Amino acid sequence: MITLKENLTKLGYNGLLVSLPLTFKRIEYCTSLFEERVEEIIPTLDKNEKISLVGHSTGGLIIRHFLSKTKHTAKIDRSVLIATPNQGSQLATIAAKLSTTFTKVFKTLDSLHPNNIKKLNLKDISTVEVGAIAGNKSNLLLGKLLAEENDGRVQISSVNYYGLKDFIILPYGHKEIHHQFRTAELVDSFLRIGQFKR
Structure with a gap:
C-alpha cells in the first residue's frame, strides 16, 4: 500500500497507512484494530x-x-475497495477442503471463506458511497485453480456486489493492481466525484 499512498500523495491526498496482522488473525480482530486507529484520527479533523x-x-x-x-x-466520505473478495475467496474454500490445519493457522484465510464472509453481516451504509476496482490479469499460479475470470487470487464476480456505487475492471493482477498509477487515478476520481472516470 506504500506505492498507492505515494501515488495518491502526488494527486493531492494526505494518506495514512494502517498496518494490520493480515495473516494469522481473523477479520473481526483486524477490524477492531482498524477502528481504534480511526477513532484516534477523528478528533484531529x-x-x-x-x-x-x-x-x-x-x-x-x-x-x-x-x-x-x-x-x-x-465522518466517512467515500470508500474504494481494490481486488477485495467481497463474496469470499474460492481459494479459501479450496484451502479448507485440503487441510483444516492450514486454515486454523492462517486465520485470515479462514475468514475469507464465503460462509465466514456471510457471518460478518456486512451492511451497506447509505451515507457512504463505495466503489470497487477488480483486476482480470490472472498472472499467478493460484489463479489457475479458479474457474471464473480472476486477477490470480480473486474472482471478478467476488469483487462486485449489489450496493456498489460504481465498479470497474482493470487489466492487472492481484499483486500489482494497487501499485499502478492508473489505479490511483481511478481512486482519486471516485473519491472526488463518486464514480470512476473512464
Whole structure:
C-alpha cells in the first residue's frame, strides 16, 4: 500500500497507512484494530472534514466490516475497495477442503471463506458511497485453480456486489493492481466525484 499512498500523495491526498496482522488473525480482530486507529484520527479533523477509506484485498473487507458496525459514518466520505473478495475467496474454500490445519493457522484465510464472509453481516451504509476496482490479469499460479475470470487470487464476480456505487475492471493482477498509477487515478476520481472516470 506504500506505492498507492505515494501515488495518491502526488494527486493531492494526505494518506495514512494502517498496518494490520493480515495473516494469522481473523477479520473481526483486524477490524477492531482498524477502528481504534480511526477513532484516534477523528478528533484531529476539522469540523466539516471527512475521511476517505481505500483498501486492497482483505483490507477492503475490513473497511466494509468497519462501516457495518461503526458509529462514525458521518465522518466517512467515500470508500474504494481494490481486488477485495467481497463474496469470499474460492481459494479459501479450496484451502479448507485440503487441510483444516492450514486454515486454523492462517486465520485470515479462514475468514475469507464465503460462509465466514456471510457471518460478518456486512451492511451497506447509505451515507457512504463505495466503489470497487477488480483486476482480470490472472498472472499467478493460484489463479489457475479458479474457474471464473480472476486477477490470480480473486474472482471478478467476488469483487462486485449489489450496493456498489460504481465498479470497474482493470487489466492487472492481484499483486500489482494497487501499485499502478492508473489505479490511483481511478481512486482519486471516485473519491472526488463518486464514480470512476473512464
